[in-house]
Amino acid sequence: MAATSYYLGVDVGTGSARVCIIDEAGKLCAVESKETQTWNTRANFYEQSTTDIWSAICFCTKKALEQTRIDPKLIKGIGFDATCSLAVLDKDTDEPISVSWPGFGEAERNIIRELWMDHRPQEETKKINETKHNLLKYVGGGMSIEMEIPKILWLKNNMPPELFARCKFYDLADALTHIATGKETRSYCSTVCKQGYVPVGIDGSVKGWDDGFLTSIGLEGLVKNDYQQVGGISGKNGKWASAGELVGLLSEKAATDMGLCPGVKIGSGVIDAYAGWIGTVGAKVDMGGESLNENFADDALEQVYHRMAAVAGTSTCHLVMTKDPVFVPGVWGPYRDVLIQDKWLAEGGQSSTGSLLHNVLTTHPSYTAATQSAKSANQSIFDYLNLHLDRLRQDQNLPSIGHVARHMFFYGDKHGNRSPIADPNMRGSVVGLSMDSSIDDLALQYYCAMEFIAQQTRHILETMNQHGHQITSIFMSGGQCKNDLLMTLISNACGLPVCIPRYIDAAVVLGSAILGAKAASQDENGKSESLWTIMDRMSQPGRVVFPEMDEKEKRLLDVKYEIFVDMARTQQKYRSMVNEVVKA
Known part of the structure; x- marks a missing residue:
């Protein structure tokens, strides 16, 4: 019997946009991709364009529909993920505002591209971390040069004041959701992880944002307008959502652009690595007779707390969910609510893996x-x-x-160390x-x-376990999974099984489509299916590499x-x- 509902996932990576369509069982029906443009006019400055990226998304969507011959009326939900990049739009017109320096011309260049690459705010990052503010413990003890608050502070320090006052700042996934729906929403995933937002109720937080912290680093303008430039205050002038929660419907204009029908439900977006977690840790694998996915639902989350998702591309993110907060020096987080409400996520990372091999x-x-x-x-x-x-x-x-x-003897941190040393000045060496x-x-x-990639994975994993995590398996995704020698090296170095999902290259965009399925499940009373149960239903069988x-x-x-x-x-x-x- 043909499926009656399909879900569309959008993934914006380092150099391309991808769109997939999946059916109700999680079967991949189509994946289309298109390259996107990057400007790198000076060292450590990398910029992209929301206009260019949206055009690529629309091209891929139409191609996927054409390939599958699926009636657009059957697309019931859409989810977005993107590299953690800072997008800037005009707060009054939604037109792009340039982040290109010097001069801030060429308005289409309105994204400070994928934060692991753009290292422009060196002085700003130093100033922020010199405050020793309490909230920095939620980002591994200090903000990384890769995060968004240092980037916003850099723009404030370099833009004409009247131009900075017009800016509205989005994580790229939120910007795409905004373009699709016309609604003002923010995902906990982007803001908690990268902008120094601490959810209400944690450590006395009443706004999420900390007035004293942002004033002390020179961003008092954000405070004065109730944080309107970064999404507002939850429940006052802003709306916040965990992964896949319904945040709006596809607008008439966006539907025309994409070749879809207006009114499709849109789920709250996530950073690309977090979509990889969604599309990876539910892989059904056999660990020597004991299934890791028995009763993989709301009453059986304990097993997931022992899995580290390694989402590998140009860089690699290492994600671990916990019931309670676990603080690890040099590891970002723990972050609450970013994927599942009241659950915590920690994020280690390697700044360069696929790009290192290249x-x-x-x-x-x-x-x-x-x-x-x-x-x-x-x-x-x-x-x-x-x-x-x-x-x-x-x-x-x-x-x-x-x-x-x-x-x-090879040391490969050619673009700095994200975790657990957290030193952007680390460089490579060979003896x-x-x-x-x-x-x-x-x-x-x-x-x-x-070998370096494998040993650094062990360094991150052991550091996390030494500080309270209990990781017993690695769930890996991305093109690097095709390299059997690398997978064996990681398994041997870490002494743990490496579990590889069925859709190696598509785990991230699959995760975004699952966000669309979650949004589509919300009924008129506001109730929706658990993200866990959707992952269980849609995750396909994978394979395991055991340590030799x-x-x-x-x-x-x-x-x-x-x-x-x-x-x-x-x-x-x-x-x-x-x-x-x-x-x-």
Whole structure:
């Protein structure tokens, strides 16, 4: 029997927009994507356009409908996710306002792109963290240069005052929801996580926003207008929602743009990594005879508190839900209400994973030769290098690939460390380089970059467990899951099973479609189905990579983990030594 309802998910990533359509069982019917434009006119400045992104979303929606031949009348709900980026619109006209410096021309450039990349507010971040304000404990002890309040403060310090006064600030997912509905709403996910908003009732919070904190850092203008520029005060001049809660209906104009019917229910949006959590941790997997998804519903959340979702793309976010708040230095959060009301979420992260591998490969002198060889063998560059590494292992009669690279030590924080060191000034280093510039050396550096990703995952995981989390499995999604060698490395380094969902590349956009299903479930009395039960129904079977128990491999990884930690500490020591001399 054909489905009577379908749900549409929208995911805006680093360089493209994606749209998927799923049916009532969570089966993926179509995924379409389109590249989006990025401006990078100076170091550490990255900008995008809501106009360009909305156009890409509409193109993908029409293509998905065309591909599936689904009647637009059967699309019952829509959910949005996006990279955590700061979008700026005119508070009176909703027209884009430029964030491009200097001059603030070219109005379409109104997004400070994906916050892990844009590092413009260095002084602002330092000023904010020097306050030592109590609310900073909810962002790992200090605001990251990647968060939105430092970006807003940078704009205030650099924009003409009359232009800043016209600005209304949105997380990108909220901006897209606003464009779709014409309604003014904010998601707890974006504001609690990235803007220093502490939900009412926590630590005496009565507004969510803290007047004293924002005044002390120079954003008193936000306070004076009851925070209208950032969404208002909940229950007074603002509306706040947890993930997937109904926040409005698709407007006539947006429906025309997208090729849909007006009135489709829209769910509160989330940051892309959080959509990945929704589309990942419900994967049905067999852990040696014990299902992880028995009774995966409101009365069985305990198992989810032990799962870490690793949502991997250009960067990787590590998400763990808990019943009660757990504070971890260098780990963002804990955040309440962002996905489920009264539940807490912590977010660790690696600033560069997929982008690190890309950088290591493309900057090596033998990259072109390797890609040509991979193409001739009809393989991806990763499959080709994985096989090349195994041939090196066999040629040297070694017990594992890790032993091939045993004397190369790679530290890969080329774009700063998000967690748990929380130091944006960390950079990469390699010990063990030779004069070799062949494909053999490329394979070794590629392997060591993967080893770094695995060891840093362990560093985040162990730090979280040391401070009160109880993580016993990793649920991973993203294109990196296709790399079996990387998945095995992460499992071995962490000593935990790595669970991989069915829709590896589409877990994030699937999570957004599930938000649409939740919004569609709300009845005339305001009651809706639990996000948990929807995830249970729509999550498909996945597979598990178990840690290999080879003792030699374990000892090698343990020793290289000690070296990894030492390299991080030594880099900070060296910088401190030089800084003292420079200051003198």
